[in-house]
Amino acid sequence: MEVELSGTEENWGVLLAAAQAGDAEAYRQFLHAILPFLRSVARARTRGDELAEDVVQDALLTLHRVRHTYEPGRPVKPWLAAIAARRAIDAMRRRGRQTSREVHDPGAYETFAGEQANAGEAGEAKEELARRMGELTPKQKEALELVKLKEMSLVEASAESGQSVASLKVNIHRAMKKLRLGQSRDEGG
Amino acid sequence: MSEGTDRLIDRLAADARPVRVLAPPLRRALLLLAFMGAVALVAILTMGDMDMLRARYSGREWMMFAETAAMLATGALAVTGAFFLSIPGRSRRWLAAPLPAAVLWIALSGMGCWRDLVRHGSDGWSLGHSSDCLLFILGVSAAFGIPLFWRLSRSAPIDPLRVALLAGLGTAAMAAFLLQFFHPLAVTFMDLGVHIAAILIVIGAASLLRGRMLARAEA
Numbered sequence: 001m002e003v004e005l006s007g008t009e010e011n012w013g014v015l016l017a018a019a020q021a022g023d024a025e026a027y028r029q030f031l032h033a034i035l036p037f038l039r040s041v042a043r044a045r046t047r048g049d050e051l052a053e054d055v056v057q058d059a060l061l062t063l064h065r066v067r068h069t070y071e072p073g074r075p076v077k078p079w080l081a082a083i084a085a086r087r088a089i090d091a092m093r094r095r096g097r098q099t100s101r102e103v104h105d106p107g108a109y110e111t112f113a114g115e116q117a118n119a120g121e122a123g124e125a126k127e128e129l130a131r132r133m134g135e136l137t138p139k140q141k142e143a144l145e146l147v148k149l150k151e152m153s154l155v156e157a158s159a160e161s162g163q164s165v166a167s168l169k170v171n172i173h174r175a176m177k178k179l180r181l182g183q184s185r186d187e188g189g
Numbered sequence: 190m191s192e193g194t195d196r197l198i199d200r201l202a203a204d205a206r207p208v209r210v211l212a213p214p215l216r217r218a219l220l221l222l223a224f225m226g227a228v229a230l231v232a233i234l235t236m237g238d239m240d241m242l243r244a245r246y247s248g249r250e251w252m253m254f255a256e257t258a259a260m261l262a263t264g265a266l267a268v269t270g271a272f273f274l275s276i277p278g279r280s281r282r283w284l285a286a287p288l289p290a291a292v293l294w295i296a297l298s299g300m301g302c303w304r305d306l307v308r309h310g311s312d313g314w315s316l317g318h319s320s321d322c323l324l325f326i327l328g329v330s331a332a333f334g335i336p337l338f339w340r341l342s343r344s345a346p347i348d349p350l351r352v353a354l355l356a357g358l359g360t361a362a363m364a365a366f367l368l369q370f371f372h373p374l375a376v377t378f379m380d381l382g383v384h385i386a387a388i389l390i391v392i393g394a395a396s397l398l399r400g401r402m403l404a405r406a407e408a
Contacts, residue, residue: 022207031198053191060194062347064201068208069276069344078278086277086347156193159200 045088357395
């Protein structure tokens, strides 16, 4: 579909309507054209936070899932802004919950100065971690590896693994819980 | 531009299969309301007791019309609002749309209860058929709620809580409207309290189950 990418809202509506009909090229053009708008909403909602790009990606995924709810002929911006704003609110809440659970403890990183001083404990900890990792399901292990070890964004990990963003979140949460529970059992016993 | 975002756009574009565009929310709401209305009409004609209703409101028919209309308006506006709020970017004012009618409904019911309390003294506080009313409202709300939530789930709402709140209020108000035609006695303050509790239970249940009930049913 040949539509000039001038970035006007009217063109966005035409491109999105074509995308709804299955035009992949129009859809790609539309998604690229709306990025600056999505980023401005995401930055405003997250106060310029580094979360903004995650919010943009999350909004793109949501938009893809609900693209059938856009009514051709209606303004696109309010529809887009509502999706981006919603995902920004969710991201900020998620981060708020994480921050309230995590405590800054500089002492936790202190160790003995000698190179070999912690070797024994480190070895035991490594074995213990390997054992606990063995208790995770393959999907939990995959989610943890992609997001926490390879530091991929949820969206990238979703593309890599085929798991949805929501499943990744659940699997990471459960994996971390299992690992933490193992730790507290050991400390308690 | 972030590489991840670029890759994501390519992936989404590759998945641009045609989708069935939803009809405007007002049309979808009216269709559902027509379905609910047809079910209610059949139930009233086959099982309702109009004589009992007239006897309860004898001498103050205006009250009967006003109270019943307020219930119906609350239900219709809440259901319509739920359809609008299930679409991204539609006015949030829909959340408040049923409130004036709901306030009028509770106020008129309260006036009726007060009148009975003055007439019958302490009997005006008695528990009439409250447990039956509670079950009636819960049962009819569930029956109306299933098709409503099914239709709402088609839009995969991005803010399911607001949609569920309105949908819960809509089904409960419709159930209360239908109850008008089956309520054997005048409503006492205790009955009114039970009715309000039943409505709150329905709204609470709808909110709690929103994730499951509004998860998109693939077309």
